[in-house]
Amino acid sequence: MDLKTLTYLVVGASFVLYIGIAIWSRAKSTGDFYVAGKGVSPLANGMATAADWMSAASFISMAGLIAFLGYDGSVYLMGWTGGYVLLALFLAPYLRKFGKFTVPEFIAERYYSKTARVVAVICLIFVSFTYVAGQMRGVGIVFSRFLEVEVTVGLMIGMGIVFIYAVLGGMKGITYTQVAQYCVLIFAYTVPAIFIAIQITGNAIPQLAFGSEITNEGVGLLDKLDDIVTSLGFTQFTSGDKSKIDVFCITLALMVGTAGLPHVIVRFFTVPKVRDARMSAGYALLFIALLYTTAPAVGAMARYNLMNTIQSGEVGTTDGNLVYEERPEWMKTWENTGLVVFDDKNGDGRVQYYNDANPDFQATANSYGWEGNELSVDRDIMVLANPEIASLPNWVIALVAAGGIAAALSTAAGLLLVISAAISHDIIKGILAPAISEKNELRAGRIAAAVAILIAGYLGFDPPGWVAQVVAFAFGLAAASLFPVILMGIFYKRMNKEGAIAGMVTGLLFTYGYIEFFKGLFLKWAGAPWGENVAENWLFGISPEGIGVIGMLLNFAVALAVSRVTAPPPEHVQQLVEDIRVPRAM
Amino acid sequence: MENRKAYWRANLRLVFACLLVWFTCSYGFGILLVDQLNSIRMGGFKLGFWFAQQGSIYIxxxxxxxxxxxxNKIDRQFDVDEG
Known part of the structure; x- marks a missing residue:
């Protein structure tokens, strides 16, 4: 069976599974729709959280980023796992004890203010739409390559599927679909990794193969990789280019952002008890770690395979490079998508792939007769192309396509749900029409989800960067806006509404402004980005990806300062804080 | 009330200890001290690199x-567990 038919079959089967689950577990009440009736077991919630949160960025983009960034890619690995420690220690158990439906709802009651609720909704919508734009690009890439349809058509299909199960099933449908999606995506991720690990090192466990010797070469994979890339003018794989302060800040922004993401936090509202919320965070990270410890191995092996294919012989010898006409099949198929581009600058019919941006390597390259780097490879394709590069069977390739789609859809659905809940529960029920019936609120939630899907699809056409990068901005925004006020809401009884509102607004505006200024996020039509995105222009040398940390500090500082000079929160709010701090009343 | 305060203090102590480990293995070993640790090798890994890409996640x-x-144990000790 050819690859295309097989891919349609595997992806189609996964869609049938998701829709089947959605119909079986469709939401019957607002409790079902927002928090799955609070009846999800900690293990199932851990799995659902893992799928909810491991997005197209984790599945498709991350290993590719690591392949090209090497050590610098660690920011994503540590940043997107360490946040769960913060979540477990600082937020999940307490928010579960609070026991309502949404994050803005907590902020509204804790800060006894409708204004705070509206500001929280705005933050949430900002964060979630930024994030969802990244997912939609992921869906588009997968569809355009594997189903050979236009990116636009691919987007529409993805939107349609999410529409069916998010609108119908609400949180309950999403939860059990996500459990299935986790299984699909982790299987799809690890199977090719294991195959490739065996091929390169003979060790079947990717986490160990990562540090093993290459078969028949007697030299370690990482050492060999360091050798090849430096001989082509790149930075050593095991060390990085980014400054320490930038690595530090990006990691911290991603960690704190993870803990501040509404669609992740809300997952801990779905378990029955406080105890379950704590355990569930552990399970979630365990399931996430399965992919996250595999990813750097996949990245290193992909880079090795790519280098080996192109630099087939000694660096600098005339026949050391791949002859373009003899290029492998995978290169041809990816050239069709425009994500791999070859330009024979020195006209020798061979592919030279090296770092032509490195001035110290210029002379060496000239002496080889090279006239510039001739191959550009989009980072987002590494995981998807990996099975082809390693010549794995077609069913593995089909599986990876299904896995990539599962990762993108599960996250998109979770995001769309928190957006719709913020509209129907926080804005409509909480502020505009408190007397709305449950039936109408449920209907409003479904309509809001549908509208959100359309906007998400629109954003997916033209996102401002690679999948993982776009998503990184969402974390910065969450770190700077929501996390500090939730944290202070639980751990600092004296924090009041004036402080919280001022803090959120400051953090959000500062971080969003900085990102928009250097990268352009939503204001492309107005000419954004307005500043050249280079290290010399950055504040304290911190890139837009890491600036959420400064936004967070500003949020804390402004909130603390403002709360000092305004009235303390009323008695019943202080009592609320006391209550959420203990699992059961004393 | 006293009991409640003691429970909260025990919680904060535990949180602080965990946070210390969290910070040390990632920001400490994986970022700030990565160059120093990279001179130590563990199998095919440089140690600092391993902490940044593997070790910190396991921890x-x-x-x-x-x-x-x-x-959960502290909950039971202070009799605030959910039965």
């Missing part, structure tokens, strides 16, 4: 389970 997982276990 995070263990840390959350440890926290959940300890915290």
């Amino acid at each position: 995070f997982v263990a840390l959350i389970f440890f926290y959940a276990w300890r915290m």
Whole structure:
């Protein structure tokens, strides 16, 4: 069976599974729709959280980023796992004890203010739409390559599927679909990794193969990789280019952002008890770690395979490079998508792939007769192309396509749900029409989800960067806006509404402004980005990806300062804080 | 009331200890001290690189389970567990 038919079959089967689950577990009440009736077991919630949160960025983009960034890619690995420690220690158990439906709802009651609720909704919508734009690009890439349809058509299909199960099933449908999606995506991720690990090192466990010797070469994979890339003018794989302060800040922004993401936090509202919320965070990270410890191995092996294919012989010898006409099949198929581009600058019919941006390597390259780097490879394709590069069977390739789609859809659905809940529960029920019936609120939630899907699809056409990068901005925004006020809401009884509102607004505006200024996020039509995105222009040398940390500090500082000079929160709010701090009343 | 305060203090102590480990293994070993640790090798890995891309993640997982276990014990000690 050819690859295309097989891919349609595997992806189609996964869609049938998701829709089947959605119909079986469709939401019957607002409790079902927002928090799955609070009846999800900690293990199932851990799995659902893992799928909810491991997005197209984790599945498709991350290993590719690591392949090209090497050590610098660690920011994503540590940043997107360490946040769960913060979540477990600082937020999940307490928010579960609070026991309502949404994050803005907590902020509204804790800060006894409708204004705070509206500001929280705005933050949430900002964060979630930024994030969802990244997912939609992921869906588009997968569809355009594997189903050979236009990116636009691919987007529409993805939107349609999410529409069916998010609108119908609400949180309950999403939860059990996500459990299935986790299984699909982790299987799809690890199977090719294991195959490739065996091929390169003979060790079947990717986490160990990562540090093993290459078969028949007697030299370690990482050492060999360091050798090849430096001989082509790149930075050593095991060390990085980014400054320490930038690595530090990006990691911290991603960690704190993870803990501040509404669609992740809300997952801990779905378990029955406080105890379950704590355990569930552990399970979630365990399931996430399965992919996250595999990813750097996949990245290193992909880079090795790519280098080996192109630099087939000694660096600098005339026949050391791949002859373009003899290029492998995978290169041809990816050239069709425009994500791999070859330009024979020195006209020798061979592919030279090296770092032509490195001035110290210029002379060496000239002496080889090279006239510039001739191959550009989009980072987002590494995981998807990996099975082809390693010549794995077609069913593995089909599986990876299904896995990539599962990762993108599960996250998109979770995001769309928190957006719709913020509209129907926080804005409509909480502020505009408190007397709305449950039936109408449920209907409003479904309509809001549908509208959100359309906007998400629109954003997916033209996102401002690679999948993982776009998503990184969402974390910065969450770190700077929501996390500090939730944290202070639980751990600092004296924090009041004036402080919280001022803090959120400051953090959000500062971080969003900085990102928009250097990268352009939503204001492309107005000419954004307005500043050249280079290290010399950055504040304290911190890139837009890491600036959420400064936004967070500003949020804390402004909130603390403002709360000092305004009235303390009323008695019943202080009592609320006391209550959420203990699992059961004393 | 006294009991409540003691419970909260015990919680904060545990949180602080976990946070210290969290910070040390990621920001400490994986970022700030990475160059120094990279001169030590563990199998095919440079140690600092390993902490940044593998070790810290394993420690995070263990840390959350440890926290959940300890915290549930503290709940029972202060008789605030959910039965």
